[in-house]
Amino acid sequence: MAYFPLYINLDDTKVVVIGAGKVASRKIKDVLEYGAKVVVIAPMIDEEIEKMSVCNDVKIIKAEFTEALLDEELREGNISFVVAATNNRDVNIIISRYCKSRRIPINVVDDTELCSFIFSSIYKNGDIICGISSGGKGPVITQYIRDILKDNLPDNIGEIADIMGKEREKLKKSEPDQAKRAVILRELLNELINAG
Ligand SMILES: C[C@@]1(CC(=O)O)c2cc3[nH]c(cc4nc(cc5[nH]c(cc(n2)[C@H]1CCC(=O)O)[C@@](C)(CC(=O)O)[C@@H]5CCC(=O)O)C(CC(=O)O)=C4CCC(=O)O)c(CCC(=O)O)c3CC(=O)O
Ligand SMILES: NC(=O)C1=CN([C@@H]2O[C@H](COP(=O)(O)OP(=O)(O)OC[C@H]3O[C@@H](n4cnc5c(N)ncnc54)[C@H](O)[C@@H]3O)[C@@H](O)[C@H]2O)C=CC1
Structure with missing residues (x-):
């Protein structure tokens, strides 16, 4: 299991x-x-x-x-x-x-x-944490996956998460509709990622 x-x-x-x-x-x-x-x-x-x-x-x-x-x-x-x-x-x-x-x-x-x-093998960037496990089949596999994450995620993904967290708190107060909040947050994420 x-x-x-x-x-x-x-x-x-x-x-x-x-x-x-x-x-x-x-x-x-x-x-x-x-x-x-x-x-x-x-x-x-x-x-x-x-x-x-x-x-x-x-x-x-x-x-x-x-x-x-x-x-x-x-x-x-x-x-x-x-x-x-x-x-x-x-x-x-x-x-x-x-x-x-x-x-x-x-x-x-x-x-x-x-x-x-x-x-697990850990990818950490600020508060973004990915723990990767193979269920004990081998750390060489989990390290390989960790390195793929490191090479492919934006270097500032931790900072992006910080900004998103703050904006989300503000939105919770200003936008009562949860579905609308999710749309706004997804757009913001795209903008932040594209801004590099
Ligand atoms: C089950 C588990 C239990 C646990 O320790 O929690 C376990 C068990 C064992 N490891 C062994 C060997 C090695 N372990 C590493 C490295 C790591 N091992 C880690 C986790 C785990 N190791 C858990 C399962 C994780 C999973 O889900 O796959 C990492 C991810 C996290 C950490 O330990 O911090 C860390 C990488 C950190 C990073 O990401 O960089 C290396 C490589 C290296 O040193 O670079 C080698 C040598 C190469 C090889 O053998 O593969 C042996 C045989 C010992 C012997 O032969 O005497 C056993 C015992 C057995 O398998 O029975
Ligand atoms: N899970 C993993 O990621 C890995 C596990 N291993 C396994 O981990 C074990 C430890 O490996 P290493 O750190 O390289 O060994 P090591 O030989 O460097 O250290 C062993 C430690 O155990 C202590 N020790 C021995 N008997 C003790 C006792 N009765 N009470 C308290 N402490 C005691 C020793 O004083 C020493 O500090 C090995 O069995 C090895 O097969 C090895 C590689 C990776």
């Missing part, structure tokens, strides 16, 4: 990443861009993650995973989701079970079956 795309607000919420190698580093960089606060648990920390931890949004716990550490994080506050990114399959399985039994969304980087959600 294909995965359903959701867009969640991570701003100021806690994401726990267990394992701190190259894959963890990529995922941490991604979620920081969306305002998450990250707690990293691992005995060995990749240099890139050490660098990221100088900002207040990354806390490092230099230790092997234990359930008690996650219990403690939960006691301190809600967790948006957990990423199990260790290179030890047995540990990843334990983390997946822990999270699933508590209904905490879980991503396990080495096994789709252990995940309750997966990451």
Whole structure:
């Protein structure tokens, strides 16, 4: 079954990443861009993650995973989701079970079956976000599609979206007919795109 795309607000919420190698580093960089606060648990920390931890949004716990550490994080506050990114399959399985039994969304980087959600390739331009998934069939495909979007969408599509958003708010007050609003907005979009 294909995965359903959701867009969640991570701003100021806690994401726990267990394992701190190259894959963890990529995922941490991604979620920081969306305002998450990250707690990293691992005995060995990749240099890139050490660098990221100088900002207040990354806390490092230099230790092997234990359930008690996650219990403690939960006691301190809600967790948006957990990423199990260790290179030890047995540990990843334990983390997946822990999270699933508590209904905490879980991503396990080495096994789709252990995940309750997966990451996508992201095209981002301002607030325009396209998450592309192949359902785990291969990031090479999703990266290919992401690059097609990047090469073909106007570079200013994020700015265009900002303008459209403001105009839409104004129109909601001045034009009561929703169908007419949609026509006006489509025309405006065409104008903005053609203006380049
Ligand atoms: C299921 C999923 C779970 C998840 O991680 O969420 C998963 C799983 C696995 N990835 C593996 C390998 C690689 N992953 C990448 C890259 C990315 N992988 C990402 C997502 C996902 N990877 C989820 C499904 C996404 C989908 O729907 O297709 C991206 C999109 C997002 C992100 O991770 O941030 C990010 C691209 C970011 C960007 O857009 O640039 C590269 C390429 C590279 O590094 O450039 C390689 C090497 C090439 C290759 O193997 O294809 C392996 C084998 C490990 C091994 O062999 O040991 C597994 C395990 C397995 O397949 O069982
Ligand atoms: N989903 C994806 O996009 C991809 C997934 N992978 C898979 O991801 C996994 C991790 O890959 P890398 O980051 O390259 O590995 P890595 O070897 O660079 O890092 C592994 C990390 O796990 C930590 N770790 C090991 N045992 C631990 C424990 N008991 N508790 C807490 N942390 C522990 C280590 O300290 C280290 O920080 C591999 O299994 C690999 O097959 C690899 C490429 C892409």
